[in-house]
Amino acid sequence: MIPVLCLLLYAAAVAVFGPVVLARLTAAGIAPRLGVAAWLSAITGVSVAATAAVAIALVDVLGRGGDAARWIVDCVGALSTSVGEHSGADMRLLSGIVLSGGAAVGVVRAWRICRGVQRRRARTHEHAHLARMVGRRIPDLDAVVIDSEERVAYCIAGRERSVVITRGALAVLDPRQLAAVLAHERAHLGGRHSLVLDVVHSVAAALPGVSLFRVGATEIGRLFEMCADDVSVRGQGRRALLGGLLALGGHPAPEGTLGGGGGLTARAARLVSPPPPLVRLGVTVLLGAVIVTVLAGSLMCTLMD
Incomplete structure (x- = not known):
């Protein structure tokens, strides 16, 4: 009885206050990987706490x-x-x-989440197939080139995972910038960012009234762009990636894909002015504390009696 009440109160507290705290800590993109982990821990903590509360109640x-x-x-x-x-x-x-009613709602929500993930993956596979049909490959360029004046580069995950770039983008990128942009897109594929986003966006769609899920899906997508930026910078340098981002101009990628200029202003700012080591350390410590607090809180609520 007491664990159920504690879990429900815990889930409500994290769902209400989590977006406010995490949005402030991750706004500048300092330690973006840890920022993604913090958002995912909050989303997972609320989901697990609510599910555990129902399970404990039924067992009781x-x-x-x-x-x-x-x-x-x-x-x-x-x-x-x-x-x-x-x-x-x-x-x-x-x-x-x-x-x-609670059991029925839970089953329906779970089905909607699974169905949402399936639909998003199906759209991705369809887009990948179409891109390969209408696009062409250029020797020594591991990407599919689409004949379009729009300046866009993005990646498509799944069985036919590919990096796609338009002819308009190729026209404005110099060799170093092109290498940096392609490295950014390959970082998305290597990190399986699309799979994580499919799940969190499906959760947000199934529970639109929970701001933690809705805001978290958007913020995680923005932070993934910064994670991919960091990978590209390590191989190609800040100047090349920044030039590539500005040359492309922040055009959005097609739905169901990763890439484009999401959060271009914040991404460019962190490339131009990296945070001082002490600031990075402070944000890292705070994000780590948030993750530990969220995970420990759900465990403590479960063990209460």
Whole structure:
């Protein structure tokens, strides 16, 4: 009973305050990998806590011989000693409705999440197939080139994973900038960023009222762009990548793909002025503390009795 109440309160607290705290800590893109981990830990913590609360409640009810009404009375009794008066037929009906409704909502939401991931992956595979059909490969360039004046480079994950770049982008990029842009897109593929985004966007779509999921999906996508930037910089340098980003001008990539100029202003700012070591250390420590707090909080709530 007490673990259920604690888990629900914990999930509500993280869902409400998590976006505010994490948005501030990750806004500048300092330690973007750890920023992604912090957002994912919050999203996972809320999801696991809510699921665990339902599971513990069902196990407790079954342990009482299926007397859901008695369980509801005991839970409410933890907050008010006068609830025993309402343990009659009305409470039994209410408890049955609450538990049945909760279970049904959980099943529907889980199905919508799985279905959302499947649909996003299907769109990605379709786009990859079309890109290969209409595009062409240039010798010594490991990418599919599409005949378009729009200046865009992006990647497509999945079975037919590819880096796609338009003829318009090739026309404005010098060799170093082109290498930096392609390295950025390959970093997305190597890090399996698309798979993570498919899941978090599907969770956000299934639970649109939870701001943590909605804001988290957007922020994780922005941070993944910065993670890929860091990989590209290590191989090609800041100047080449910055020049490539500015040359492409921040044109968005097609839906279901990764790339384009998402968060171009913030990405360019961190390339021009990297944070001082002490600032990076401070943000790293704070993000690490958030991750530990979120994970430890759910564990402590579960173990309470």
